[in-house]
Amino acid sequence: MATLASGALTLADWAKRTDPDGRAPIVAELLSQSNEILEDAIFIEGNLQTGHRVVIRTGLPLVYWRSINQGVPSSKSTTAQVDESVGMLEAYSRVDQDLAELNGNVGAFRLSEDVAFLESMNQTQAGTMIYGNPATDPRQYLGMGPRYGVISGAGNAQNILDAGGTSSNNTSIWLIGWGENQVFCTFPKGSKAGLTHTDNGILTVYDASGNPYQAYQTHYQWKNGLVVKDWRYAVRICNINTANLIAESAAADLIKLMSRALDRIPSFANCRPAFYMNRTVYSMLRIQALNKSQNAIGIEKGLNQFGTPMSWAAFEGVPMRRVDQILNTEARVV
Numbered sequence: 001m002a003t004l005a006s007g008a009l010t011l012a013d014w015a016k017r018t019d020p021d022g023r024a025p026i027v028a029e030l031l032s033q034s035n036e037i038l039e040d041a042i043f044i045e046g047n048l049q050t051g052h053r054v055v056i057r058t059g060l061p062l063v064y065w066r067s068i069n070q071g072v073p074s075s076k077s078t079t080a081q082v083d084e085s086v087g088m089l090e091a092y093s094r095v096d097q098d099l100a101e102l103n104g105n106v107g108a109f110r111l112s113e114d115v116a117f118l119e120s121m122n123q124t125q126a127g128t129m130i131y132g133n134p135a136t137d138p139r140q141y142l143g144m145g146p147r148y149g150v151i152s153g154a155g156n157a158q159n160i161l162d163a164g165g166t167s168s169n170n171t172s173i174w175l176i177g178w179g180e181n182q183v184f185c186t187f188p189k190g191s192k193a194g195l196t197h198t199d200n201g202i203l204t205v206y207d208a209s210g211n212p213y214q215a216y217q218t219h220y221q222w223k224n225g226l227v228v229k230d231w232r233y234a235v236r237i238c239n240i241n242t243a244n245l246i247a248e249s250a251a252a253d254l255i256k257l258m259s260r261a262l263d264r265i266p267s268f269a270n271c272r273p274a275f276y277m278n279r280t281v282y283s284m285l286r287i288q289a290l291n292k293s294q295n296a297i298g299i300e301k302g303l304n305q306f307g308t309p310m311s312w313a314a315f316e317g318v319p320m321r322r323v324d325q326i327l328n329t330e331a332r333v334v
Contacts, residue, residue, distance in 0.1 A: 043194065046186040058079060085225055091220045094217050095110055097214040143226060148238075169329060173236075173276065174275070175237075175264075246280065255288055278327070285320075
């Protein structure tokens with residue numbers, strides 16, 4: 001795997017950096033226990049207060065064979081600027097003061113409620129990273145699905161592999177090479193990475209009828225965006241028919257498709273690659289490998305981003321990650 005520059009940090013790296021009061025946040029650890037795509041994604045502070053502007057090369061300069069005593073025309077490359085937006089995901093947790101104080105342990109009671117908010121924000125963020133679409137909800141940022149959602153006539157069509165499913169019970173496998181010049185997440189300039197929380201203490205809040213009562217309140221916010229600086233570092237294996245996959249009848253050959261996906265990535269030397277799939281595909285992929293006596297899937301060992309020893313399944317050395325937010329009900333990509 002590539003060693004990324006110091007500017008390419010995971011949520012766990014950002015969490016280790018203390019806040020202005022000298023305290024290290026723990027929210028990132030809670031999140032990374034339940035959603036594996038957030039463990040791998042790198043987070044870079046945006047250069048805009050609303051997101052991140054990237055410069056993409058769109059054309060190479062012309063070069064010429066030269067003859068003696070003859071010059072050559074000058075040329076130049078062409079570039080384009082792209083602004084990637086950031087979405088603001090927020091929630092408030094309110095617990096009636098008297099209810100929270102019933103058992104004498106306010107902190108534990110509030111945490112039992114707040115964990116549900118954490119998980120909900122975690123799932124929503126992971127789902128948006130895959131399917132976010134400002135065309136249907138302008139408050140969202142653009143996820144991976146709409147960027148790789150058309151094969152016919154698309155400029156990135158070579159990185160969209162069709163597994164052959166024609167119905168609406170399809171799913172996808174994603175291969176993403178995370179890197180500061182490839183694919184990364186961003187947050188607004190001057191803000192914080194990842195999920196932040198503010199304990200508002202006891203406030204006067206109002207019920208549905210407008211009547212006041214006292215409650216403990218916590219505010220959660222996560223400002224996040226996705227930047228695909230180089231589209232060649234993401235591959236979508238789409239149109240995987242899940243019914244056929246489970247029945248093991250006319251099923252997509254996942255081993256072949258993932259092998260082809262690996263060859264679409266220009267270089268693994270400057271990115272951190274990983275495959276992402278839901279639990280259905282993860283399970284059936286291992287069964288396919290066993291049925292074919294394939295040794296493409298192995299077990300890798302090392303340290304996670306918290307320094308804890310762990311092992312994980314890998315395909316040709318590339319980690320395989322489970323993402324439950326990847327649906328089994330995707331429409332056919334054409």
